[in-house]
Amino acid sequence: MHISRRSFIKATAASGIAAAFGGLGLSLVPSVSQAKLLPLRWAKQTTSVCCFCAVGCGLLVHTDKTSHRAVNVEGNPDHPVNEGSLCSKGASIYQVAENAERPATPMYRAPYSDAWQPVSWDWALTEIARRIKKDRDASFRFQNDMGLTVNRCDGIASVGSAALDNEECWVFQSILRALGLVWIEHQARICHSSTVPALAESFGRGAMTNHWNDIQHSDCVLVMGSNAAENHPISFKWVLRAMEKGAKLISIDPRFTRTSAKADLYVQIRAGTDIAVLGGLINYIIENDLIQRDYVVSHTNAPFLVSDSFSFKDGLFSGYKAGSKDSHYQGRYNKSLWDFAKDENGLPLKDETLAHPRCVYQLLKKHYSRYDIDTVVSVSGADKQGLLEFYRQYAATGKPDKAGTIMYAMGWTQHTVGTQYIRTMAMVQLLLGNIGVAGGGVNALRGESNVQGSTDHALLWQSLPGYLAVPDATHTSYKKHLEIKTAPHLAAAKDPKSAAWWQYYPKYMASFLKSMYPQAELADAYNWLPKADQGKTYTWLELFDAMHDGEFKGFFAWGQNPACSGAHAGKNREAMAKLDWMVNVNIFDNETGSFWRGPGMQPEKIKTEVFFLPCCVSIEKEGSITNSGRWMQWRYAGPDPRGAARSDGHIMVELMEKVRAMYAEEGGTFTAPIEALSLDMWRDQKGYNPHNVARLINGTFLRDVTIKGTTYKKGQQVPSFALLQDDGSTCSGNWLYCASYTDEGNMGERQSRQQSPEQEKLGLFPNWTWCWPLNRRILYNRASCDLTGKPYNPQMPVISWTGEKWTGDVPDGGWKPGEKYSFIMKPHGHGRIYGPGLEDGPFPEHYEPMETPLKSHPLSRQRSNPACLSFNDEYKAVADPKFPYVATTFRVTEHWQTGLMTRHMPWLLEAQPQMFVELSEELARKLGVGNGDKVVVESARGSIWAVGMVTERVKPLRILGKTVHQISMPWCFGWFMPHDGSGGDSSNLLTAAVGDANTGIPETKVFMANVRKA
């Protein structure tokens, strides 16, 4: 059905009147539930969590007891994060569920057809299962070109999804891995993948260090690489609360945003120059001796001595080797040259005076001495006085009784140096003693409701749940895999003060293997895991490049819209036409499911069969999601699934049961992992059961086990990951979530605001849902104390040592003060100012984006990241007069990601109806473009139309003596909806397929473009 945008808005808005009860806005006063004012005689009330961003706001859902349809959704006033308020998206959730645009049945698009046809669930799932089996069997490889066992299916790929519940993510990764897939990617790759190695390398864990409520305790909130006021609106409640208490807000951004409008200080910079700006901050801190010295010496690796084989010269670190013509990476480093200088026991040498010329601190000082204020200004275009004020204000948080925090998002992650952007700030926070403390941390603002959980549960090619490693083919046995993964940690554990927690890897790996294959021997279960080729990566950009080369027969786009969400989206759309079949699971039809009828496509020439499977919206199903602050929050089902929609979990289980039945009946290739999969444990007599899966994720004793005198009976839930075993006697689908579903019940369901006076002072809310690991709300909290256990800031202690035990938050290890180092996940127990584990250097270096207005690098001869991901046959615009303007992309409050859901929500579409591009007044004058004129924006990849928005929010900058104009566009539009084409298309048709050296995250936040009047 094709209806115009206006009639769509009118029709659906009329059916959404009940949702007008929804709370809206950023009031700092907790609201009162409207439900208390309404008789609930006619409605069932359930609690849920917002399905949009990872602030994770709590909802109350009211469902009519007769029709079983949602009649009201509003903010939960008891919820500690949102306290009843919701942003415009959360307040409109009702319109996702009660929406006539939701397909009523599964749909099938036959090869070369120009139309969908409705089909039954049974037919669709049977046909999909048939194709999975055929192409798995045909493309299965037992050995790679080196003759090493890989046991994998090369002919099918999958992307999706951060919109799935935790339990569904775990089930999905199990199915994909049992089938043998290694091409497994999802949203996290393209939004926050660079966060994980950056934070893990710096601190040990790849997640937001603190949590939303904690932001209120900051003395200085830096918002850089994000726009919290618009994109994580309810998080901003906690920024405002900090400001009420006297905190300063600093906004550094290429564009003046609504966050900037509330800030005490705003500094505009050129997109892609944040490392230069933050490198200048490091230089300022060191030059003015503003580090928190006791913290730096006690808790960071600043005193460690670095091997003589490490060096840095003219933009390159030691050990660089350029990639071959066919390599996807520009080059690679030999990282062994960057190791620490070690003693006879293999432990790092240290100089706690920080004076040794080879100590980390002195090397750091030398590296960033090049980032003097004038150089930084000339590279970034920032105002010098503004920059100095930023440095002064932020560096002031280095005092023990002060805390500064950073809130960042895609503005940092999506770069060819994205990991190093975040690393630079992690180093700043370590120098200032801002990690582990209240009001501090490095806070990754996750943009999808469950992108944290979907990453924890490993819908990414390189990791297994709980950040265990996908083995590569050179790990030829289970024993060898364990030896390789534990070696550095066991070596570090020779220092009795190093907890070196990853030495327990075998317990977590064994328990994971048993959760997938409970009856199997560990060696067999390991053998069944698909293996990657050594040195090869299988990231998003490479996946679509391989698809474009025709390497896949089948493809799952499960809860994702890569036709709009991925960089160089036009290439993705072309690539889908090379497939034999595709499965698209979503709430609404979209640009991916219907790619074959999109702009420029000729359906009669496209062979791809497409199966569209309609799934439930979040409020129609039960399960948990994990917010940015690592809170695992349980959601309950409110309305029934609309039409024939099914939960993703139901679809997965039924599909895999059909696949298994076909193998049982017909035989096939490498059937053992399919037969042995724990599939029966994921369901009850009614089908998929999220509680069963959540219990399995937590883990169970598989036989009676006695540990330190206590006997745990077979079938008991494992109460803590400290009790997981490496001998196959326990299972745990994800060790990080062990303690989330114990014999005492489902911890994610808890909704008590009860807390001790110390906890209340911090707003830890330990009895509200559950937080990984072990319900610890602030990570690395042992670093908030000195080595005697005394809090650096006694007014705001995260934990305190009473002389017998720790009080406050759950401590990051229960040892006595000084007994163990504070960063327990790092081999040597210290926060890493020097990070030798990353692919592109132990110290972040400013490199120009792959597309840049500059011919050469202002600091060295190495213009762009020498280790980044880049396809040599794809053109990049470098100082190309055809594409003279620096372009960046952003999100608006009303739309979420590609807009797939929000463009179907009438209130939101009304507020933000179509594609626009922000131009400075100066650039608009130069181009003869007036406010509201239609313009064409074009890059080396393609072009789109947009409405020109002439604004003071962007200004031309002076870069190395020349004027540089910047433009900016949202990326939330697509051709499919509104159906009349009035919305325009995705700005990702313009962005480049180049990626970060460590994760391959695409550089969607900066590219070169041209603008002309249409």
Ligand code: SF4
């Ligand atoms: S989109 Fe984010 S900030 Fe808005 S209501 Fe949902 S969770 Fe809260």
